[in-house]
Amino acid sequence: MAALSRLLRGSAASMCPAGRWLSSVVAEPGFRFPATVSQKGAAPTTDPGCRSVQWVFLGCPGVGKGTYASRLSRLLGVPHIATGDLVREELASSGPLSKQLVEIVNQGQLVSDEIIINLLSNRLEDGVAKGESGFILDGFPRTTRQAEILEGVTEIDLVVNLKLREDILLAKCLGRRICSQCGGNFNVASIDIKGENGKPDISMAPLLPPEHCMSKLITRADDTEKVVKERLRVYHDLSQPVEEFYRNRGKLLEFDLPGGIPESWPKLLQALNLDDHDEKKSAAA
Numbered sequence: 271m272a273a274l275s276r277l278l279r280g281s282a283a284s285m286c287p288a289g290r291w292l293s294s295v296v297a298e299p300g301f302r303f304p305a306t307v308s309q310k311g312a313a314p315t316t317d318p319g320c321r322s323v324q325w326v327f328l329g330c331p332g333v334g335k336g337t338y339a340s341r342l343s344r345l346l347g348v349p350h351i352a353t354g355d356l357v358r359e360e361l362a363s364s365g366p367l368s369k370q371l372v373e374i375v376n377q378g379q380l381v382s383d384e385i386i387i388n389l390l391s392n393r394l395e396d397g398v399a400k401g402e403s404g405f406i407l408d409g410f411p412r413t414t415r416q417a418e419i420l421e422g423v424t425e426i427d428l429v430v431n432l433k434l435r436e437d438i439l440l441a442k443c444l445g446r447r448i449c450s451q452c453g454g455n456f457n458v459a460s461i462d463i464k465g466e467n468g469k470p471d472i473s474m475a476p477l478l479p480p481e482h483c484m485s486k487l488i489t490r491a492d493d494t495e496k497v498v499k500e501r502l503r504v505y506h507d508l509s510q511p512v513e514e515f516y517r518n519r520g521k522l523l524e525f526d527l528p529g530g531i532p533e534s535w536p537k538l539l540q541a542l543n544l545d546d547h548d549e550k551k552s553a554a555a
């Protein structure tokens with residue numbers, strides 16, 4: 271009840287898009303949005319009296335949550351904060367935590383709460399100092415302990431849980447490639463699975479690099495089948511209580527990815543009751 275009253279206070283406090291968002295969340299804890307409530311045009315706002323969305327994206331490693339979180343952050347004008355990126359930046363910086371991190375990542379283990387919270391709070395503080403409003407968190411929280419700590423620090427409006435079949439996830443993870451020159455992320459896996467028991471087909475095109483990157487592709491050291499399977503197992507063990515944590519607070523939106531980005535993006539926007547004006551403009555051009 272405490273969480274709900276905090277939510278209600280939050281929604282009453284502002285008339286901005288985020289505020290409308292909160293009120294619809296409270297009205298519909300099961301996340302079936304009423305047709306009359308619209309977040310369309312929930313664009314970034316410059317009104318200092320209200321803040322932007324504060325969302326969390328959950329999903330297995332390789333599900334593509336970074337891609338969707340990043341697209342949504344551009345659409346909503348909020349920063350996309352990926353704890354995986356924070357970890358990689360720390361690794362690359364040879365900062366105080368980097369030696370410890372190398373060992374953990376190479377073993378396919380998850381980084382400890384303390385390290386992640388350290389990195390994340392530094393990032394959030396930097397953002398506030400730069401005048402950022404709102405965020406989409408990607409890869410955090412991973413444990414209920416992290417979720418509890420986060421709840422004490424800031425208000426989370428919505429948690430989107432992206433889901434994809436495990437065999438597809440494995441294939442996608444093993445297909446990941448990085449360009450050693452420009453750092454671009456690509457995927458060479460071509461997935462084409464016939465739907466069974468009345469389920470729709472799932473096809474996901476590879477995300478191939480431009481020609482000049484082709485000969486420079488490398489596979490991340492932690493994208494071997496053994497490490498990926500271990501990562502998925504650890505993820506599932508940890509994520510179920512986190513999903514439960516947010517489900518109990520009426521904040522969890524479950525989203526089964528129907529395929530690749532072209533199939534999933536419009537459906538995700540629909541589920542979030544958002545409108546991609548840019549996409550429509552470019553489609554019409």
Ligand SMILES: [Zn+2]
Nearest residue numbers: 449451452483
């Ligand atoms: Zn490249």
